[in-house]
Amino acid sequence: AQSVTQPDIHITVSEGASLELRCNYSYGATPYLFWYVQSPGQGLQLLLKYFSGDTLVQGIKGFEAEFKRSQSSFNLRKPSVHWSDAAEYFCAVGARGGGADGLTFGKGTHLIIQP
Amino acid sequence: KAGVTQTPRYLIKTRGQQVTLSCSPISGHRSVSWYQQTPGQGLQFLFEYFSETQRNKGNFPGRFSGRQFSNSRSEMNVSTLELGDSALYLCASSSDQGQLYPEQYFGPGTRLTVT
Numbered sequence: 001a002q003s004v005t006q007p008d009i010h011i012t013v014s015e016g017a018s019l020e021l022r023c024n025y026s027y028g029a030t031p032y033l034f035w036y037v038q039s040p041g042q043g044l045q046l047l048l049k050y051f052s053g054d055t056l057v058q059g060i061k062g063f064e065a066e067f068k069r070s071q072s073s074f075n076l077r078k079p080s081v082h083w084s085d086a087a088e089y090f091c092a093v094g095a096r097g098g099g100a101d102g103l104t105f106g107k108g109t110h111l112i113i114q115p
Numbered sequence: 116k117a118g119v120t121q122t123p124r125y126l127i128k129t130r131g132q133q134v135t136l137s138c139s140p141i142s143g144h145r146s147v148s149w150y151q152q153t154p155g156q157g158l159q160f161l162f163e164y165f166s167e168t169q170r171n172k173g174n175f176p177g178r179f180s181g182r183q184f185s186n187s188r189s190e191m192n193v194s195t196l197e198l199g200d201s202a203l204y205l206c207a208s209s210s211d212q213g214q215l216y217p218e219q220y221f222g223p224g225t226r227l228t229v230t
Contacts, residue, residue, distance in 0.1 A: 042223055043222050049216075049218065094216045102162075
């Protein structure tokens with residue numbers, strides 16, 4: 001069964017500073033990887049996804065993520081954060097075929113932006 | 116194109132009662148998945164319906180059930196509510212037309228409180 005670990009429960013970053021949110025996954029085959037963002041009282045919005053090919057993927061709102069198979073990681077980055085980026089961020093892995101086909105999510109990282 | 120809608124947005128029920136939540140997917144989407152989000156367990160996959168058939172199921176007791184109608188709208192039902200069922204229930208729809216992994220679009224969720 002697949003699993004996702006987000007080691008940082010909370011991260012505080014100053015506005016304008018760079019950001020990196022960590023995600024490690026466990027899955028036996030090529031994973032389908034996702035980053036979602038959730039603002040208070042809202043559903044989940046897809047930031048970006050990785051299926052195959054180029055290991056550096058670009059997403060919406062200026063976010064990017066890098067897939068590193070050797071480290072089983074899919075870290076999310078942004079060069080300069082804005083106050084509106086404060087939210088909960090979830091990394092997820094999807095498995096195709098057999099058993100539960102839904103997304104497996106990490107526990108999330110709560111991002112706080114300092115003025 | 117309208118997004119995924121969920122009704123009601125908020126619900127308060129008493130332990131032992133049953134509840135039905137509704138989800139209307141994006142027009143043209145035939146797959147609907149349900150997730151439970153709690154502070155302790157995070158986001159967990161409940162089940163997925165595709166063309167009125169349950170295609171996948173997560174690890175939840177039989178008190179949790181669902182169905183999908185011919186117009187792709189879906190309902191989930193929880194019988195004999197327990198305090199631990201208090202959660203945000205999220206619905207996600209996808210087109211699932213042969214893509215590597217269909218992108219899931221989430222609704223705003225239904226906040227269920229069991230007292």
